[in-house]
Amino acid sequence: MKAVRFHDYGDPEVLRYEDVEVPVPGAGQVRVRVAATSFNSVDGNIRGGFMRGPIPVELPHTPGLDVAGTVDALGEGVDGFAAGDPVVGFLPMDKPGAAAEYVLAPAGVLTRAPKDVPLADAAALPLVALTAYQALFDHGKLTAGQRVLINGAGGAVGGYAVQLAKEAGAHVIATASPRSADAVKAAGADEVVDHTATGVPAAVTEPVDLALNLAPVDPAELAALVALVKPGGALVNTTVWMPAPSDEDRGVRGIDLFVRSDAGQLAKLVALVDSGALRVDVAERVPLAELAALHARAAEGAVHGKVVVTV
Numbered sequence: 001m002k003a004v005r006f007h008d009y010g011d012p013e014v015l016r017y018e019d020v021e022v023p024v025p026g027a028g029q030v031r032v033r034v035a036a037t038s039f040n041s042v043d044g045n046i047r048g049g050f051m052r053g054p055i056p057v058e059l060p061h062t063p064g065l066d067v068a069g070t071v072d073a074l075g076e077g078v079d080g081f082a083a084g085d086p087v088v089g090f091l092p093m094d095k096p097g098a099a100a101e102y103v104l105a106p107a108g109v110l111t112r113a114p115k116d117v118p119l120a121d122a123a124a125l126p127l128v129a130l131t132a133y134q135a136l137f138d139h140g141k142l143t144a145g146q147r148v149l150i151n152g153a154g155g156a157v158g159g160y161a162v163q164l165a166k167e168a169g170a171h172v173i174a175t176a177s178p179r180s181a182d183a184v185k186a187a188g189a190d191e192v193v194d195h196t197a198t199g200v201p202a203a204v205t206e207p208v209d210l211a212l213n214l215a216p217v218d219p220a221e222l223a224a225l226v227a228l229v230k231p232g233g234a235l236v237n238t239t240v241w242m243p244a245p246s247d248e249d250r251g252v253r254g255i256d257l258f259v260r261s262d263a264g265q266l267a268k269l270v271a272l273v274d275s276g277a278l279r280v281d282v283a284e285r286v287p288l289a290e291l292a293a294l295h296a297r298a299a300e301g302a303v304h305g306k307v308v309v310t311v
Contacts, residue, residue: 003100004291005060009049010053017288020062023096023104030107032087033072035226036120036311037064037098039286044298046093047185054258055245058240063291064309065090065096065283067105068113068123078107086113087307088208088270090261098123099291101311102220114273117280124282124306129269129292131259132161135236136168139255140210149228151200152187154180154305157238159281160185161212167277173208175200175215179304183281204228211235213244228251282308 003020024030043063045051071085081087089110091097108127113122135157136142147163152158153174166188167173174189181192193203200221207230213222216239223245226235234253237244246254272278283305286294297303 001101002288003062004064004288005062005099006041006047007060009047009052011060012044012292013046014047015063015292015295018070019293020100021237022102023072024074025078025104027076028078028107029075029104030071030078030081030102031073031075031089031107032067032069032089032098032110034067034069034098034101034103036068036123036285036308036310038066038123038127038293038295038309039298039303039307040050042093042299043097044295047295057094060095062099064099064103065093066123066126067098067103068121068125069098069103069311070118070119072102075107081107081110085167086122087111088113088122088126088266089263090130090259090266092261093270098311099288099309104298109263111263111267111270114270116278117273120285120310121280121282121307123308124280125269125273126261126266127259128156128241128306129160129278130262131157131238131257132164133265133269134259134262135238135257136161136164138234139257140212140234142168142210144168145171146210147171147173149200149204149208149211149225150189151194151195151211151213151217151225153184153187154212156281157214159183159187159306161214162189163278166190166262167272173204187279200225201228207233209233213237213239215239219245225226226254255279266287282306284308285310289293 154176244254
């Protein structure tokens with residue numbers, strides 16, 4: 001089969017499009033014929049060697065944390081799936097990924113793919129939608145009627161966060177650049193703040209129950225978000241290299257989020273997609289053979305929105 005792998009850590013040119021043996025599923029594993037994976041910023045960090053501590057991978061390594069495809073073979077002890085079933089999943093970060101024609105997945109990370117979305121496009125869902133879901137509900141405890149600030153709503157996680165928060169009945173304040181403002185409004189934001197024109201603290205005139213930071217802001221900007229949160233609220237931060245500040249005197253919790261795979265939550269997200277309550281947005285589709293070039297563009301800041309890598 002064809003796969004993209006890197007044999008050494010480094011810049012995007014370490015990625016090779018090469019022939020690899022088709023993997024054989026072991027106990028508890030499913031072999032998936034890959035329709036697509038997607039690009040996530042953590043893929044570049046793993047390839048560059050910046051995540052060796054929290055995410056130790058065995059070289060050569062195949063990237064691709066999201067998978068959408070069809071069940072091809074089952075390992076011992078796997079039930080609930082059959083050959084040909086369309087599935088999606090968020091793969092273990094330290095194991096071979098889905099930038100290949102076939103990938104092995106623990107059965108427990110997979111769920112049925114959305115019915116009304118092209119199977120390859122479904123690869124745009126797992127990691128980023130789970131990040132948004134876990135930030136809002138697992139950690140932020142968001143409920144109907146609350147006010148939530150989503151800082152960095154123009155990115156892939158932000159798009160899902162706005163939709164999910166609005167679906168939950170929250171009042172959504174989102175920051176976005178002029179380039180992504182229309183998309184953020186279409187996702188359901190009640191207020192959109194142009195962070196390129198005004199400071200976020202000055203634009204948010206009423207306190208919020210939850211602030212969600214998705215943007216690589218400097219520490220002072222992150223700290224300023226805490227002051228916008230009501231006593232007893234929370235600031236959830238996804239840029240984990242910069243710890244989330246808190247305000248113990250007012251009971252404002254600072255929470256650093258590191259997304260985890262959860263097939264049950266992913267099944268809920270798929271159900272929202274199938275009901276029309278959640279939209280899967282794909283900014284670009286790139287063939288697997290061009291993955292190295294995609295990594296290079298991402299390193300230059302030239303990739304915007306969710307990119308699906310088709311196999």
